[in-house]
Amino acid sequence: MIVTLIIVCEVGFWVLLAAGLATRYLLRMPRTGLGILLMEPLLEIVLLVVTALDLRNGADPSWKHGLAALYIGYTVGHGHRTIKWLDGHAAHRFGGAPPPVKPPRHGAGRARHEGRVWLGTVVGAAVATGLLQLAVRYVGDAARTGSLESWMHTSWRIVAFHGVFALSYALFPRKAPKASAEKDCGREPVSAESGQGGGHR
Template identity: 75%
Template sequence: MIVTLIVICEVGFWVLLAAGLATRYLLKMPRAGLALLLCEPLLEVLLLVVTAIDLKNGAEPSWRHGLAAVYIGYTVGHGHRTVKWLDGHAAHRLGGAPPPVGPPRYGMARARHEGKVWLGSVTAAAVASGLLLLAIWYVGDAGDTESLKGWIGVAWRAAGIHGLIALSYAIWPRKAPAGEREDALPTRDRDRDRV
């Protein structure tokens, strides 16, 4: 049941996102669109409540509960950035706004950008760990919580791998081609600006 609910929450995230952006830019109802976008965190609250109820009703803690915590953590850590990115593209394509500025492509500007994205992964791991520790405390000695403890390691390993990738941008920064600035926009964004 938990895995099904995770899938429903993921589909619901994209449906609410599409509905919110369509309402905001196609129907020209920005407040109603914003209200739909603000409903997205309710999906994670629903998943959290159902997971807690499942554990309370005596379900044995398993990988499903750990996956739910990691999913919620990922949404907290990266959901806002995803929505903001898609909102910028919808505003451009549907609302006539200028094209969104892409991330820097070269040098330390790119390294700083990657570091900020990595902080989202650290936030995701921290939220997932907090939820998993709460679930372990909630279950107590009544059940085997080893699978939940294992997911804490998974969350921090993922954040660590992402951190190494982000660090590689600082250690080996990509150089801009001759004649192009280090903080230049990606080519597709610059080409759109000329049109």
């Protein structure tokens, strides 16, 4: 049941997102569309309540409850950024707004962007860990909560792996192509025809 509800919440997330954006920009009803978008957290609340009731009714804590906590944490950590990104594109495509600013592709700017995304993963792991800790205390039986504790470790392993990936952009920054770098500095790229022999024509 928990796994099915996670799938329903994920589908519901995208359905509400599509409905909210369509209402805002296609039907020209921004307040109603915003109200639909603000209903997104209700999905996580429903999942949280059902998970708690499942444990209360005597269900043994398992990977399903850990996955539910991880899903809620991920939504808290990254859901707002996803909605904001899609809203910017919808506003540009259907509302006449300027195109959303793309994240930097090279150098320190890209490293800072990846760092901010990683912070969302940290927030998600912290939320998941908090929920799992509450579940462990709620069950109150160390012999039955091993799977919940293993999901705490899993959430922070994900943080570590993502952190290494984000840090790689700072340690090994991607360099912009030479033509782009010269253009950014206000210089035109030097062509073969304007090289050393060009002044003798």
